[in-house]
Amino acid sequence: MILIFDLDGTLIDSAPDIAAAVNQVLHEEGLAPLDLPTVTGFVGNGLPKLVERVMAACALPSARHQELTARVLRQYEAEPSARTRVYPGVVQALKDLQVAGHELALCTNKPEAPARAILQQLGLDSFFPVVIGGDTLSVNKPNPAPALAAQAQMGGGPAAFIGDSEVDAATAKAAAMPFYLFTEGYRKSPVDQLPHHAAFADFANLPSLIGQTEA
Incomplete structure (x- = not known):
């Protein structure tokens, strides 16, 4: 996936x-x-x-x-990453997802150049061969086009979206992708008000949630 x-x-x-x-x-x-x-x-x-x-x-x-x-x-x-931190468990979760055979892409409303720069500075760039930024296309999230572009650039096939916010939930819905909601990010609404396939507070739980979807 x-x-x-x-x-x-x-x-x-x-x-x-x-x-x-x-x-x-x-x-x-x-x-x-x-x-x-x-x-x-x-x-x-x-x-x-x-x-x-x-x-x-x-x-x-x-x-x-x-x-x-x-x-x-x-x-x-x-100075894009002086105070920025990777959330706990992210790196191991990404490694586990790759080992399980999943392909990873990034779709953000941050402009593409600083997004790529911060991925490199934080050691996450090797996980994401495809990066769609807020200025990569003429539209950005919650329009589904950026997510669909990421899916297409990865070769197409079943896809899911992982995000933290109302914008991400709307993007996944518009792109007809299952949405996995990280509850510890920047959302403004209660979890039960955001449409999602599954929610998680700890990245250690994400690989098993994805696996349950595929089962």
Whole structure:
């Protein structure tokens, strides 16, 4: 089976680095920083949407959106993994899934270049021969096209989606893929309000959940 993973809030906790980039730009603007829970709540629909939400929270004029998005991205790319951590159990789970014969791909709303950079810096790049970022196509999640593109680039065949958020649940549903919900990420809704095939809080349980689906 092809297993398509989200990145932020699923494989890695990157919110502290995203918040640091946002707050550096706010500091340059002479504005007070936003706390981590606030910025974490803005994650999920890609960087442009995150910056749009930051601007609304800080009463910045919408005409500056493109400029501020570029500045936040430059700041983030300068130090993308200083505070980012891989969630416990992820590496072993990915190894076990590969040993079981599954093919792994990545589908994230993070721009492709920083997504690839952080995978390399955290030692996860070898697991994912296919990476679809938020700017790889003209649309991003929850549109199903990025997930379907990942599936196609892996050669097609049965696929499932693993993510942590409302956006990921909607993506999997639109792509007609089973959805495995990692409950310790950035979701805003209760678990029972998100459509999912199975939910897990510990990556050590994911390989067996996938195996049960195939049985």
